[in-house]
Structure formats: C-alpha cells, structure tokens
Amino acid sequence: MPPAPPAPSSIPDNRLGLSPDEVQILRRHQQIALSQAGAGRGRASSTSSSRATTSNASSGGGGRLLLDPGSLSVLAAHFDRLMAAIQARVQMLTAQTQIATQAQYGRASNAMAHADAEIARFRDILRQIDELEVEFDKVRHIRDIVKGFRSRVEALDRRVGR
Numbered sequence: 098m099p100p101a102p103p104a105p106s107s108i109p110d111n112r113l114g115l116s117p118d119e120v121q122i123l124r125r126h127q128q129i130a131l132s133q134a135g136a137g138r139g140r141a142s143s144t145s146s147s148r149a150t151t152s153n154a155s156s157g158g159g160g161r162l163l164l165d166p167g168s169l170s171v172l173a174a175h176f177d178r179l180m181a182a183i184q185a186r187v188q189m190l191t192a193q194t195q196i197a198t199q200a201q202y203g204r205a206s207n208a209m210a211h212a213d214a215e216i217a218r219f220r221d222i223l224r225q226i227d228e229l230e231v232e233f234d235k236v237r238h239i240r241d242i243v244k245g246f247r248s249r250v251e252a253l254d255r256r257v258g259r
Contacts, residue, residue, distance in 0.1 A: 107161040120162075127163060130175030 110120045163169075 106164050108164050110162050113162070123162060126175060126179070127168065127172050130171045131168065133175065134171040 110124075113120065113123075115123065
C-alpha cells in the first residue's frame, strides 16, 4: 500500500494580517476553489483530502487556512478567474457608461440647439414687437395730426357754413 500523501499544511488565520471579514472571504473562496477543482477533475484523492482538510481547518473553529502548494495553486487560479470576471464586468459597465454619457451628451446638444433656436425666435419676436411699437407710435402721431386737422376743418366748416 502506498504511503498516504502528507497532510496539507495550514496557518492560523490571525497570522495573515487580514481583517476578520477578509479571512471569511478567503476561507469561502478557498472552499469554492477546491470544490470547483474537485468537480473539474473528478474525485481525485488529493483534492478530496484537501477539501476535507479545508473543511476541518476552516469550519472546525481552529481558525486555520490551507497553505499546501496544490490548494494555493487552485486558490490562485480561482482568484485569477474571479479577477478576470470582475475586470470584464468593469469593462462592460465602463462601456455602458460611455454609451449613456454619449447619448446624454447628444440629448443635451440637441436641447441646447433647440434652446438656441427658441432664443433666436424669441429675439425675432421682440424685434418685431419693437418695430410694431414704433409703427404704432407713428400711426398714433399721424392720427393725432389728422384729428387736429379734422377739428380745424370742422371749425372752419362751421364758421363758413353759418
């Protein structure tokens, strides 16, 4: 019977310099990584023993994390995939942000162009009102002159017609 593989080494989690939340995340991802590695390779004995040790080290209240080369390699590959997925998500969100920004910029440009056109139209209306007021003043002045002539003519007509 071949000798059993050496037990994976572990380290107390308080020696990693991580916060309790970070230790929980590391433990969870180590379990995920080892379970995915086991599912990907079948039920290899080294993986199942690593998983058993991970389970014992992290859930037994011992506060220890696996540090054997196989576990660390699987964990590193898991974090590489996780980082790639996060990076892809960031790139997708960045692209969506750029699209939304360009669309908003286009809408704002259209709104500004529309506002400029409305301002020009409003100024033209004000110019026309000013011209009409000048014409109105001229017509009122002429009307007053005509009224003056009319009253003179009527006065003369009354004097002559008597």
